[in-house]
Amino acid sequence: MLSRTARRLVADVPAIAAAHFEAEADPYHATDNPGGHVNLGTADNRLVWDLLAPRLAHAGPPRASDCQYGPLHGTPELRAAVAALLGPRWNTAIDPDDLVVVSGATAALDVLATALCDPGEAIVVPAPYYAAFDTDLAGRSGARLIPAPMDETTGYALDPEVVGRVLKRARGDGVAVRALAITSPSNPVGHVHPGPVLREVLRVAREHDVDVIADEIYAHSVFGADPFVSMLDPAVSGDHAHRVHGIWGFAKDFGLPGLKVGVLHTRDPDVRAAARALAYFAPVSTQTQATLTRLLDDALWVRDFLYESRRRLGRSYASAAALLADGGIPHVEADGGFSIWIDLSGRLPDPTPEGEHELWRRIFHSARVNVLPGAVFGCPRPGWFRLCHATDAGTVAAGVVRLARVMGETT
Amino acid sequence: MLSRTARRLVADVPAIAAAHFEAEADPYHATDNPGGHVNLGTADNRLVWDLLAPRLAHAGPPRASDCQYGPLHGTPELRAAVAALLGPRWNTAIDPDDLVVVSGATAALDVLATALCDPGEAIVVPAPYYAAFDTDLAGRSGARLIPAPMDETTGYALDPEVVGRVLKRARGDGVAVRALAITSPSNPVGHVHPGPVLREVLRVAREHDVDVIADEIYAHSVFGADPFVSMLDPAVSGDHAHRVHGIWGFAKDFGLPGLKVGVLHTRDPDVRAAARALAYFAPVSTQTQATLTRLLDDALWVRDFLYESRRRLGRSYASAAALLADGGIPHVEADGGFSIWIDLSGRLPDPTPEGEHELWRRIFHSARVNVLPGAVFGCPRPGWFRLCHATDAGTVAAGVVRLARVMGETT
Numbered sequence: 001m002l003s004r005t006a007r008r009l010v011a012d013v014p015a016i017a018a019a020h021f022e023a024e025a026d027p028y029h030a031t032d033n034p035g036g037h038v039n040l041g042t043a044d045n046r047l048v049w050d051l052l053a054p055r056l057a058h059a060g061p062p063r064a065s066d067c068q069y070g071p072l073h074g075t076p077e078l079r080a081a082v083a084a085l086l087g088p089r090w091n092t093a094i095d096p097d098d099l100v101v102v103s104g105a106t107a108a109l110d111v112l113a114t115a116l117c118d119p120g121e122a123i124v125v126p127a128p129y130y131a132a133f134d135t136d137l138a139g140r141s142g143a144r145l146i147p148a149p150m151d152e153t154t155g156y157a158l159d160p161e162v163v164g165r166v167l168k169r170a171r172g173d174g175v176a177v178r179a180l181a182i183t184s185p186s187n188p189v190g191h192v193h194p195g196p197v198l199r200e201v202l203r204v205a206r207e208h209d210v211d212v213i214a215d216e217i218y219a220h221s222v223f224g225a226d227p228f229v230s231m232l233d234p235a236v237s238g239d240h241a242h243r244v245h246g247i248w249g250f251a252k253d254f255g256l257p258g259l260k261v262g263v264l265h266t267r268d269p270d271v272r273a274a275a276r277a278l279a280y281f282a283p284v285s286t287q288t289q290a291t292l293t294r295l296l297d298d299a300l301w302v303r304d305f306l307y308e309s310r311r312r313l314g315r316s317y318a319s320a321a322a323l324l325a326d327g328g329i330p331h332v333e334a335d336g337g338f339s340i341w342i343d344l345s346g347r348l349p350d351p352t353p354e355g356e357h358e359l360w361r362r363i364f365h366s367a368r369v370n371v372l373p374g375a376v377f378g379c380p381r382p383g384w385f386r387l388c389h390a391t392d393a394g395t396v397a398a399g400v401v402r403l404a405r406v407m408g409e410t411t
Numbered sequence: 412m413l414s415r416t417a418r419r420l421v422a423d424v425p426a427i428a429a430a431h432f433e434a435e436a437d438p439y440h441a442t443d444n445p446g447g448h449v450n451l452g453t454a455d456n457r458l459v460w461d462l463l464a465p466r467l468a469h470a471g472p473p474r475a476s477d478c479q480y481g482p483l484h485g486t487p488e489l490r491a492a493v494a495a496l497l498g499p500r501w502n503t504a505i506d507p508d509d510l511v512v513v514s515g516a517t518a519a520l521d522v523l524a525t526a527l528c529d530p531g532e533a534i535v536v537p538a539p540y541y542a543a544f545d546t547d548l549a550g551r552s553g554a555r556l557i558p559a560p561m562d563e564t565t566g567y568a569l570d571p572e573v574v575g576r577v578l579k580r581a582r583g584d585g586v587a588v589r590a591l592a593i594t595s596p597s598n599p600v601g602h603v604h605p606g607p608v609l610r611e612v613l614r615v616a617r618e619h620d621v622d623v624i625a626d627e628i629y630a631h632s633v634f635g636a637d638p639f640v641s642m643l644d645p646a647v648s649g650d651h652a653h654r655v656h657g658i659w660g661f662a663k664d665f666g667l668p669g670l671k672v673g674v675l676h677t678r679d680p681d682v683r684a685a686a687r688a689l690a691y692f693a694p695v696s697t698q699t700q701a702t703l704t705r706l707l708d709d710a711l712w713v714r715d716f717l718y719e720s721r722r723r724l725g726r727s728y729a730s731a732a733a734l735l736a737d738g739g740i741p742h743v744e745a746d747g748g749f750s751i752w753i754d755l756s757g758r759l760p761d762p763t764p765e766g767e768h769e770l771w772r773r774i775f776h777s778a779r780v781n782v783l784p785g786a787v788f789g790c791p792r793p794g795w796f797r798l799c800h801a802t803d804a805g806t807v808a809a810g811v812v813r814l815a816r817v818m819g820e821t822t
Contacts, residue, residue, distance in 0.1 A: 258697030
């Protein structure tokens with residue numbers, strides 16, 4: 001018989017992973033497989049491989065030192081390179097010793113949740129929230145998530161007052177809340193949170209004595225007019241800086257999701273010691289660490305790559321947004337990330353979670369478009385879906401056309 | 412404040428990892444650093460890099476498909492290649508779908524322990540046992556280890572009767588024992604367990620209704636006269652086959668410890684589902700999986716590599732054993748693995764754990780030789796140490812000379 005932890009995990013198969021592999025097994029192609037699945041469900045940056053391939057080839061084959069034991073929380077070389085990359089973006093000097101490298105951002109989130117929470121303790125998440133938080137933050141750690149529902153009328157903008165209210169109510173109910181977890185830019189909505197809003201959220205976290213898990217894995221994938229502001233920026237975190245733990249990785253900003261390299265930053269010596277101990281169970285191949293160290297070792301290449309990636313993401317977003325408008329599909333304006341938060345509530349058979357699931361089934365099975373429903377993001381109102389646009393424009397267009405047709409159909 | 416799990420892990424820093432990095436920071440070199448640390452503490456195969464380097468270079472730079480999301484329990488290509496490698500060695504057909512690939516054998520052991528045990532439940536281990544079992548099997552899972560003390564007079568040979576007695580006593584004490592964990596070839600002793608002994612151990616496991624964790628990470632590193640027999644061999648596992656879960660990895664047999672690729676095999680569908688769910692938190696870089704798939708894709712190269720590796724290990728062992736004999740240091744005869752179990756009890760200031768620790772301190776700090784003391788392997792009698800010989804012969808000789816001097820010194 002399985003352990004309780006195992007039974008809980010087996011019961012909660014991550015929806016994102018399952019839909020992704022089903023859609024990828026029979027992918028749409030304009031000429032070769034026009035009836036295939038259009039996968040707009042996976043937050044994958046497929047716009048930059050042409051830039052990466054020559055640079056990765058340049059790194060050359062693995063050397064002996066790339067294949068030997070390294071410190072299990074990341075090689076000093078990779079941590080130094082990541083510190084140099086993230087410091088300017090986070091607007092604060094990063095000590096490489098405050099970084100812990102683990103096998104994916106999922107593992108980094110799991111490490112933080114496990115370090116901070118005993119089973120049954122809680123993490124508050126503004127909703128809609130990154131769907132995999134259910135597994136990443138709560139799956140192994142045994143923590144539980146408490147959504148703080150944002151308001152549809154503001155396009156689900158981050159609202160510090162709601163966060164404060166949920167924290168207060170949870171404490172009133174006797175729940176031990178240990179952390180607040182926020183994605184910035186937000187996933188799924190695509191907002192870059194303004195500095196004053198983040199400042200106020202961190203003030204609320206401090207007031208309620210909770211740590212902050214700042215998931216900034218899209219930190220370099222910002223293309224809107226407003227500048228990105230990090231939760232680790234001292235002007236934002238202020239007195240609470242040692243309680244703000246940053247998450248980053250190579251999956252999104254560098255379009256290398258298979259490499260499973262996540263990074264965690266903390267200035268709390270206890271959390272750092274715990275994270276290093278937990279990293280023992282999820283280390284990264286030294287080969288891959290060496291490859292990424294060499295990827296980052298030319299600052300000019302990195303600057304140009306990130307600039308071009310942002311430019312392509314901005315174009316991809318603008319093109320998808322225009323198609324959605326043409327198709328009569330409302331969406332929230334995005335400043336960053338790979339996704340668009342679209343409103344299909346006008347087509348719900350019923351304004352209920354069941355109605356949303358019914359619509360999702362029609363879209364996935366009949367229209368063969370993979371867009372994830374609001375339910376998996378804990379969205380407070382049914383009918384919203386996440387559409388990922390960072391893939392080739394023809395595929396995105398085919399998906400939007402199919403969605404527009406669903407929206408126009410009489411049921 | 413940290414969670415209970417985190418506090419427990421921080422308190423238990425793995426001794427192997429700490430001593431390794433201290434010794435590696437100032438390594439012995441015959442001419443450049445003759446006073447440096449002789450690291451014979453790490454079970455590392457440093458005899459085969461010349462064979463690996465050209466083959467790894469042959470794999471070429473990463474392709475786009477090597478960097479995208481793959482199934483988180485291992486790519487189908489790598490699982491098929493590993494199944495083809497292990498099937499003949501385990502003398503049973505391996506279904507690649509029964510394999511789960513995770514970031515290191517540590518992670519594979521943690522996954523199994525977490526799948527099988529609730530916190531506080533127990534795993535019985537014949538002692539002396541692989542030192543990292545304390546962390547790997549018990550650290551995150553919260554399981555606890557119960558050593559079954561083997562007998563010094565037989566050279567700590569695996570004794571099914573003692574295993575049965577410990578299982579019976581634990582149950583009598585009301586402890587829920589969920590598994591038995593055995594290394595084969597044994598680490599630290601280096602025994603290849605005879606088929607009839609393994610059969611009897613598995614009969615005992617069946618009688619007591621416990622699963623078996625068969626850690627066969629050294630399965631191809633056998634150089635003695637007796638053939639390796641796997642616990643997964645149907646002639647051994649018999650009726651208990653679905654309760655025997657195998658562990659393997661690339662760290663030892665292929666001398667690639669930095670790549671952190673562990674493999675778990677199970678035919679129990681519940682354990683497999685749990686292992687796949689847990690693999691989500693410790694996936695392996697798709698780049699490294701592609702590299703290893705290409706490493707294995709030439710069966711002739713693999714056969715020749717393993718043959719030559721075994722030959723070099725056998726020579727390295729024979730040379731170290733002869734030096735030990737010359738130095739008056741008794742040891743248990745080994746058939747496989749990278750280590751020799753040596754008896755320094757003649758030099759203990761006291762025949763106690765404290766005496767052993769005192770001797771270890773002298774060896775590590777004064778003689779500057781890193782060999783791990785029996786205490787970290789749960790050895791029933793003080794004074795035994797593990798010496799790893801799979802590195803260049805000059806370094807091993809320098810280490811044995813220093814040990815012999817310690818043995819000859821008056822205290």
